[in-house]
Amino acid sequence: MLILGLESSCDETAASVVEDGWRVLSNAIASQHALHEEYGGVVPEIASRAHVEHLMPTLNKALDDAGVTLSDIDAIAVGNRPGLIGALLVGVSAAKALAWSLNKPLVGIDHVEAHLHAALLNDPEAAAGRDLPALGLVVSGGHTALYLVQHDEQRVPRLTRLGRTIDDAVGEAYDKAAAMLGLEHPGGPKIDALAARGDEHAHEFPIARLSPGSLDFSFSGLKTALLYAVRGTPSRDGKFEREASQLTESQKHDLAASFQRAAARALILKVERALAQLDQANQPIRAILVGGGVSANSRLRSAISELGERCGLAVRLPAMAYCMDNAAMIAGLAHARLRAGETDNLTLRAIPTTGS
Ligand code: KG4
Ligand code: ZN
Numbered sequence: 192m193l194i195l196g197l198e199s200s201c202d203e204t205a206a207s208v209v210e211d212g213w214r215v216l217s218n219a220i221a222s223q224h225a226l227h228e229e230y231g232g233v234v235p236e237i238a239s240r241a242h243v244e245h246l247m248p249t250l251n252k253a254l255d256d257a258g259v260t261l262s263d264i265d266a267i268a269v270g271n272r273p274g275l276i277g278a279l280l281v282g283v284s285a286a287k288a289l290a291w292s293l294n295k296p297l298v299g300i301d302h303v304e305a306h307l308h309a310a311l312l313n314d315p316e317a318a319a320g321r322d323l324p325a326l327g328l329v330v331s332g333g334h335t336a337l338y339l340v341q342h343d344e345q346r347v348p349r350l351t352r353l354g355r356t357i358d359d360a361v362g363e364a365y366d367k368a369a370a371m372l373g374l375e376h377p378g379g380p381k382i383d384a385l386a387a388r389g390d391e392h393a394h395e396f397p398i399a400r401l402s403p404g405s406l407d408f409s410f411s412g413l414k415t416a417l418l419y420a421v422r423g424t425p426s427r428d429g430k431f432e433r434e435a436s437q438l439t440e441s442q443k444h445d446l447a448a449s450f451q452r453a454a455a456r457a458l459i460l461k462v463e464r465a466l467a468q469l470d471q472a473n474q475p476i477r478a479i480l481v482g483g484g485v486s487a488n489s490r491l492r493s494a495i496s497e498l499g500e501r502c503g504l505a506v507r508l509p510a511m512a513y514c515m516d517n518a519a520m521i522a523g524l525a526h527a528r529l530r531a532g533e534t535d536n537l538t539l540r541a542i543p544t545t546g547s
Contacts, residue, residue, distance in 0.1 A: 194529070195253070195264045195289070196522025197246075199282030200274025200302045201333070202226075202233045204245035206253035207518035208264070212526025213311065213318035215519045217256035218512060221245040224377060231376050232366070239277035246285055253518070261293060266534075268525030270518075271299035272542035273333070279541035287537050296534040298525040302516075303334050303545060304350055306482030309520040310507035318523060320346060322478035322505060326353075326465055330458065330491070331483030332362035332377065334545065335408050337465050340480060345531035348524070353465055354406025361454055362485045364410035368450050371421050372443055373435045383488050386451040389444030391490075394420055396453035398460060406465050408457060417450050455490040459498055466502060478505040487514035 193216075198205040202223040208216040223241045227233050254260060269286035271279060283299070290297035307327045311317040320342050327338035327350065336355040343349050359367070362379055369378015372385075396416045399409035419425075423432025438446070462479065469476055479499055485491060486509055499506035513519055528534070 192265045192526065192529070193259060193263055194266050194268050194522040194525050196268045196300075196518035196520075196525065197250070197282040197286050198270045198302070198516055198518040198521050199242045199246065199278050200270050201278060201516060202238050203516040204242050204249050205516060205518035206250040207522050208253055208257035208259060209312070209519055209522035209526070211315070212523050213313060213315045215312055215523075216259070217253045218517055218519045219249045219252040219256060220515070220517055221249045228375050231370055233275070235275045235277055238275055239281060242278055242281035246281060250285070261289070264293065264295060266296040266298060266525065266529050267293070268298040268300050268522050270302040270305060270521045271539055272301055273545040274302060274543060276541055276543040279543065283539060283541045287539065291537060296529060297536065297539060298528050298533070299535045299539045300521045300524050300528070301545075302521070303329050303336070304348070305520040305524045306331060307338070307340060307350075307480045308348075308524040309482045309509035309513035309517070310480050312513055312519055312523050313510070317507065318526075320348065322480070322507060323348065324474065324476055325478045325480045325507075326462065326469065326476050327480045327482070328458065328462055328495075329483045330361050330481065330485035332366065333360050334483065335360045337406050337461060339469065339474065347527045347531045347533065354408065354461060356408040356410065357401075358409050358411040359414065361408070361410060361458065362483070364414050364454065365485065367414055368417050371418055371435060372438075372446060379485060379488065382447045382451060383490070385444050385447035386490065389441070389446070389448030391448040391452035393445035394449035396420075396449055398453055398457045400460065404464070404468070406461050406468070408461060410454070410457070413450070413453050413457065417446065420446055451488070451490045455488070455494045458491060459494050462495065462498060466504075476504065478507055480507045482509055482514075482520070484515050487511055
């Protein structure tokens with residue numbers, strides 16, 4: 192079964208053809224990063240307009256790369272929640288038009304849930320649910336959350352949220368940290384690159400534990416600690432001691448490495464807590480699934496792989512191409528829904544807030 196997926200929730204316009212929920216035949220992505228760079232973040236109105244421009248060329252590229260035409264497609268899937276409302280509407284409207292004109296089923300997909308399917312792509316048994324029940328960690332620019340991922344009776348994956356960030360998402364913290372160091376948006380990959388050259392023990396940044404049993408995350412303390420380390424403690428009138436431009440390259444490397452260590456440790460701490468709590472509740476877990484833009488982070492990838500080895504659990508990390516926003520994860524997850532007869536009709540709405 193061939194599913195065409197569309198994704199337009201934030202600043203990537205993406206289209207993909209996926210066979211049977213796992214085999215990725217194409218993964219076309221038009222990134223808008225350059226358009227938003229000068230504003231230091233995603234500008235919703237610019238994003239919506241760029242999606243309108245990029246959608247058809249991206250869709251055609253996905254079909255060409257897969258060597259198929261629209262008549263070969265069995266169903267249309269679209270990320271319809273959560274995200275920027277104007278951006279989501281572009282993908283949702285296009286998906287409805289395609290489903291209606293081709294007379295094919297339409298499936299609306301939760302973008303956050305899809306990030307956890309990204310780690311299962313190109314592996315038929317994993318995509319069919321071999322590793323469930325699993326602990327899912329979503330780490331992106333908009334979300335940071337832990338889930339128990341289980342199959343329902345129809346073998347559709349269902350998520351139960353165990354914890355979430357109470358302030359910034361980890362990717363957002365990365366982007367703000369990068370801005371403090373004078374790096375361009377999106378700064379996560381740039382901090383990751385600088386960190387490779389620094390001493391991660393140069394600064395002891397705080398790791399939010401919250402209350403003893405809490406599975407929630409918080410990154411605001413880490414962000415403030417970095418700000419003070421970069422610019423010095425502010426005086427009573429709010430003036431800082433120095434500018435980021437006064438830092439040497441090696442100081443920047445050390446700050447990036449220490450920030451990255453604290454961010455990864457904050458995530459790992461809550462994963463460990465969640466595993467302990469699930470164990471106590473006699474909930475078996477077969478694997479740890481990770482997804483979202485920050486799952487590309489080198490420090491997090493090595494730390495979570497180590498944790499998996501320590502606990503004897505398989506760790507599923509997305510291939511680099513599926514860490515960032517993409518439509519393969521949307522088309523892949525849609526397969527289980529479709530098989531269970533869970534389709535949507537033309538009243539499908541774009542929903543900006545998260546349901547999971
Ligand atoms: O999943 P994604 O593409 O979009 C959202 O759904 O939010 O995630 C984007 C986020 C950005 O904050 C970006 O800085 C971060 O992922 N990111 C990284 C890395 N690559 C992307 N953060 C840390 N290290 C990386 N290597
Ligand atoms: Zn995302």
